[in-house]
Amino acid sequence: MLVHGQxxxxxxxxxxxxxxxxxxxxxxxxxxxxxxxxxxVAEAAEAIRGxxxxxxxxxxxxxxxxxALAAREFGGDPAALAGAASMLTATRPTAVNLAWAVNRQLxxxxxAAEPAARIAIAWQTARGIADEDAAWCRLIGRHxxxxxxxxxxxxGGAPVNVLTxxxxxxxxxxxxxxxxxxxxxxxxxxxxVHVWVDETRPRSQGAKLTAWELGGHGVPHTLIAxxxxxxxxxxxxxxxxxxxxxxxxxxxxVANKIGTYLKALAAMDNGVPFYVALPSSSFDWEMRDGxxxxxxxxxxxxxxxxxxxxxxxxxxxVLVAPAATPAANYGFDVTPARxxxxxxxxxxxxxxxxxxxxxxxPERA
Amino acid sequence: MLVHGQxxxxxxxxxxxxxxxxxxxxxxxxxxxxxxxxxxVAEAAEAIRGxxxxxxxxxxxxxxxxxALAAREFGGDPAALAGAASMLTATRPTAVNLAWAVNRQLxxxxxAAEPAARIAIAWQTARGIADEDAAWCRLIGRHxxxxxxxxxxxxGGAPVNVLTxxxxxxxxxxxxxxxxxxxxxxxxxxxxVHVWVDETRPRSQGAKLTAWELGGHGVPHTLIAxxxxxxxxxxxxxxxxxxxxxxxxxxxxVANKIGTYLKALAAMDNGVPFYVALPSSSFDWEMRDGxxxxxxxxxxxxxxxxxxxxxxxxxxxVLVAPAATPAANYGFDVTPARxxxxxxxxxxxxxxxxxxxxxxxPERA
Numbered sequence: 255m256l257v258h259g260q261x262x263x264x265x266x267x268x269x270x271x272x273x274x275x276x277x278x279x280x281x282x283x284x285x286x287x288x289x290x291x292x293x294x295v296a297e298a299a300e301a302i303r304g305x306x307x308x309x310x311x312x313x314x315x316x317x318x319x320x321x322a323l324a325a326r327e328f329g330g331d332p333a334a335l336a337g338a339a340s341m342l343t344a345t346r347p348t349a350v351n352l353a354w355a356v357n358r359q360l361x362x363x364x365x366a367a368e369p370a371a372r373i374a375i376a377w378q379t380a381r382g383i384a385d386e387d388a389a390w391c392r393l394i395g396r397h398x399x400x401x402x403x404x405x406x407x408x409x410g411g412a413p414v415n416v417l418t419x420x421x422x423x424x425x426x427x428x429x430x431x432x433x434x435x436x437x438x439x440x441x442x443x444x445x446x447v448h449v450w451v452d453e454t455r456p457r458s459q460g461a462k463l464t465a466w467e468l469g470g471h472g473v474p475h476t477l478i479a480x481x482x483x484x485x486x487x488x489x490x491x492x493x494x495x496x497x498x499x500x501x502x503x504x505x506x507x508v509a510n511k512i513g514t515y516l517k518a519l520a521a522m523d524n525g526v527p528f529y530v531a532l533p534s535s536s537f538d539w540e541m542r543d544g545x546x547x548x549x550x551x552x553x554x555x556x557x558x559x560x561x562x563x564x565x566x567x568x569x570x571x572v573l574v575a576p577a578a579t580p581a582a583n584y585g586f587d588v589t590p591a592r593x594x595x596x597x598x599x600x601x602x603x604x605x606x607x608x609x610x611x612x613x614x615x616p617e618r619a
Numbered sequence: 620m621l622v623h624g625q626x627x628x629x630x631x632x633x634x635x636x637x638x639x640x641x642x643x644x645x646x647x648x649x650x651x652x653x654x655x656x657x658x659x660v661a662e663a664a665e666a667i668r669g670x671x672x673x674x675x676x677x678x679x680x681x682x683x684x685x686x687a688l689a690a691r692e693f694g695g696d697p698a699a700l701a702g703a704a705s706m707l708t709a710t711r712p713t714a715v716n717l718a719w720a721v722n723r724q725l726x727x728x729x730x731a732a733e734p735a736a737r738i739a740i741a742w743q744t745a746r747g748i749a750d751e752d753a754a755w756c757r758l759i760g761r762h763x764x765x766x767x768x769x770x771x772x773x774x775g776g777a778p779v780n781v782l783t784x785x786x787x788x789x790x791x792x793x794x795x796x797x798x799x800x801x802x803x804x805x806x807x808x809x810x811x812v813h814v815w816v817d818e819t820r821p822r823s824q825g826a827k828l829t830a831w832e833l834g835g836h837g838v839p840h841t842l843i844a845x846x847x848x849x850x851x852x853x854x855x856x857x858x859x860x861x862x863x864x865x866x867x868x869x870x871x872x873v874a875n876k877i878g879t880y881l882k883a884l885a886a887m888d889n890g891v892p893f894y895v896a897l898p899s900s901s902f903d904w905e906m907r908d909g910x911x912x913x914x915x916x917x918x919x920x921x922x923x924x925x926x927x928x929x930x931x932x933x934x935x936x937v938l939v940a941p942a943a944t945p946a947a948n949y950g951f952d953v954t955p956a957r958x959x960x961x962x963x964x965x966x967x968x969x970x971x972x973x974x975x976x977x978x979x980x981p982e983r984a
Contacts (some may be wrong), residue, residue: 284941385931441748453923453939454960455844461924461940469941477946479820479847479923481878485952488880513846515853519884520773524682545853558818558844561926563937572928574818575826576649576834581842 255424255438257287257470263429264312265319273326275319279306280425284466285564288373292316295324302345302352305457309426310500310536311387313350317342318380321359325376330369335360335376347549348509348586350501350538355383384428384469390505391601392535398436398496398531398598399443405493406445412447412475415493417483420454420511421463422498422531432498432531434467436598441473449475450486454511456557456583480513484520495521495528499536504618506591506606507544512584518593530589530606531598539602539618544588555581571598620789620803622652622835628794629677629748630684633892638691640684644671645790649831650865650929657681660689660703667710667717670822674791675865675901676752679716681705683745686724690741695734700725700741712914713868713874713902713951720748725945749793755898755965756795763801763861763896763936770858778811778839780858782848785876786828787863787896797896798861799832801963806838814840815851819876821922823950845878849885860886860893861963863902869983871956871971872909877949883958895954895971896963902976905925909953920946 255262267293268274279290281304290306292298298320303308307316320342321335328334339356346352362379365373405414422433430438440447449468454460461477468475478486486492495517501509508514508530521528541547557580563573575581594606604610612619620627633639633656644655646669655671657663663685666672672681685707686700693699704721711717727744731737770779787798795803805812814833819825826842833840843851851857860882867875873879873895886893906912923946927936940946957972969975977984 325815342832422865451944453817453820455846458939461944465940465944469943475945477940477944478918479877481820481876481881481948481952484880484948485915485949486882488952511846512844512850516846516881516885519849519888520881550850554841558842561928561937561939563926563939565935565937570930570935572926572930572935572937574823574926574928575830575842578834579816579826579830579842580840582847583844584847584850587846587853606762610713 255429255467255471263388264307264425265315265382275323277301277307277316278425280308280463281306284462285569292319292323295320295341298323299341299345300485302342309421310349310351310498310534311391311427311432312425313346313349313382314355314535315354315387315428316439318355318359318383321356322380323377325363325373330372330603335363346551348500348551350460351535354535359381387427387533387535388429388579391427391432391435393600394432394531394533394598395435395439396559397432398529399439401494401529401598401603402436402440402445402447409493411446411518413448413586414440415448415450415491417450417452417486417495417517418464419452419460419497419514419517421459423464423467425463425467426498432533435531436496437473438471441471445471449473450483450492451475451477452480452483452513453477454513455480458561459511481601483517485525487520487526492526495526496531499532500586501502501538501548502530502532502536502597503541504537504539504611505542505596505608506594508589508594509544509548509586510589512587514588515589518589522593527528527595528593528596529596530594533600534615537615545590550586550587553583553585555583558583620794620832620836627803628749628753629672629790630680630793640688641671641821642666642681643790645828646671649827649840650671650934655686657684659692660706663688664706664710667707673880674786675714675716675863676792676797676898677790677837678711678714679720679900680749680752680793682717682723683720683748686721687741687745690728690738692806695737701726706976711916712867713916716900723748729788742789752898753794756792756797756800759797759896759898759927759963760795760800760804760963762967763894764804766859766968767801767810767812768893773862774858776811777895778813779805780813780815780856782815782817782851782857782860782882783829784817784825784862784879784882786824788832790828790832791863797863797898800896802838802860806836809942812838812839815848816840816842817845817848817856817878818842819878820845823926824876843910848882852885852889857891861892861896864895864897865951866903866913867895867897867901868906868909868912868961869902869904869976870907870973871976873954874909874913874951875954877952880952880954883954887958892960893958894961894963895959899980902980910955913953915952918948920948923948
């Protein structure tokens with residue numbers, strides 16, 4: 255998408271043949287737009303762990319490039335590549351794209367006998383995963399556009415109000431985003447759309463990333479505290495909720511940023527459609543019970559006690575609570591399939607149950 | 620309650636006969652414990668408007684003392700007192716205690732023919748309202764204690780996990796608090812209790828005030844992002860929700876800090892009891908439909924875009940979102956009576972419907 259009028263993806267290879275991989279350092283947004291460089295698998299792992307890159311698709315693409323960096327770094331050595339795979343997989347527990355990308359790399363590399371071929375295949379696979387991620391998100395946009403178009407028609411062209419939580423935007427993928435792809439697609443064809451952006455404490459990805467990228471693309475939006483969505487839905491101010499997911503079971507249970515479940519409850523209580531946009535790489539085809547099965551990352555309580563932002567030309571972290579207060583920080587929650595109106599995937603939309611999901615992806619039957 | 624081992628109320632008259640009223644300046648908490656002095660009705664109004672005092676009961680008590688200050692300031696002049704009443708009532712729209720306290724003052728003052736008597740009655744009424752608020756909250760604690768005791772017995776003495784939103788603590792009243800009164804009562808009789816404290820963006824009253832006052836009293840607690848309660852309830856980590864209210868209709872609809880409705884939905888979805896603790900001064904006996912009738916305060920969007928906290932020995936406000944991002948800031952939402960398990964009042968507990976409420980307060984039939 256566009257940044258200062260120039261097209262960017264969130265991850266790309268150095269064009270001068272240095273073999274480095276570049277990322278947008280998302281820890282600096284929205285205050286500074288900085289490009290960072292990854293030259294080793296350890297740097298790729300650290301970028302994921304430190305959330306300089308984050309979001310389901312981008313974590314997968316970064317892990318794929320991490321494997322490519324490892325292949326060159328260790329001369330295609332299989333044992334070293336297995337170690338790199340473990341290191342990358344351990345960085346974050348919830349997003350299924352991470353293991354998906356690493357396993358795809360391992361399978362691809364295993365097909366080559368020679369070290370040089372393994373290196374070449376690892377880079378080719380990383381490129382393929384990144385390109386596929388962007389292509390899938392573009393298709394999600396096309397399929398989701400139909401939902402927004404219909405609501406727009408029903409409202410006689412008045413702005414369609416979409417609520418989203420966290421950042422499932424182009425910054426969370428390689429391009430376009432999942433939850434945002436239908437929004438960008440609608441905006442680009444001239445449909446009036448307005449986005450309620452949950453700030454998404456404690457890391458404020460909505461305030462920092464979603465607001466930034468929607469603003470950059472010119473999509474009307476309003477930032478709200480995470481507490482606000484229920485009130486808006488009670489008063490008819492939300493036409494549609496679209497969120498992303500870090501992992502969705504084959505039965506339709508959705509792990510996403512903590513707080514998503516609360517918005518799904520409010521949507522159900524007020525008859526507001528609640529959609530989850532995801533590429534098929536975010537499905538966990540092995541899992542049936544999301545509430546019991548999906549591991550929920552716990553991060554440090556300091557993220558809850560603090561807030562960081564811009565003041566006097568720099569980023570400052572302030573302590574909001576008493577210094578001695580204990581805090582807990584669960585990163586995700588699971589929205590049961592019964593609260594989900596439907597999924598928007600690269601192959602089209604479907605209801606949130608196993609039969610409908612497998613109907614779109616029959617090869618997973 | 621105790622602050623640094625000394626007993627405080629949130630508002631009290633100067634003991635040296637200066638005629639001034641003192642408050643704890645809650646805008647400075649938790650970082651600084653500062654006492655502020657009110658000598659005029661304008662200062663009292665500004666303290667309410669600027670949220671140096673906040674919370675249903677304390678707003679009422681401060682408005683009552685504001686009328687007493689006005690009575691002395693204007694020599695008991697009825698026209699000036701009517702003006703003071705208007706000024707105080709206009710400071711915040713949602714809390715019903717505000718108009719309740721001001722109207723009680725106007726009625727009391729109207730009974731006196733002489734200016735000097737009006738002044739004396741205004742002070743006497745303010746004192747009465749403050750003392751009554753503390754006494755009612757103490758009774759709420761006694762009645763709510765029974766609920767916690769029962770859960771404690773069912774859990775074989777394991778800690779009872781109570782989730783609360785915003786600050787309905789002693790800082791929101793004159794003493795004890797509403798939602799916190801049963802918690803303090805349980806803790807004081809040796810029942811193991813642990814409180815999940817919603818941080819309560821955008822003003823972070825949970826992180827700043829509830830965490831501070833629970834810590835001061837030694838009650839175990841854990842701060843969480845507002846997004847977290849649903850996940851905790853899904854996993855059996857909340858035994859009971861207790862919140863306060865700024866205004867509750869005679870039919871049981873509950874206006875409280877924005878986000879309360881989302882927690883009530885999660886409680887209902889997970890079979891967790893959801894109680895609202897309130898003195899009868901927080902009932903709006905005239906109103907039947909909370910969703911349509913209760914005015915919801917909208918504050919400046921800058922509160923959502925910013926966070927403030929402590930760094931380098933001072934309070935600093937940082938900008939979290941892009942500077943150009945629009946933000947909306949609804950202060951309250953309304954939880955329909957159907958989601959409320961019951962009320963805890965100074966007269967006892969009751970179900971959330973008009974018949975049960977009027978059963979406790981038959982004079983309002």
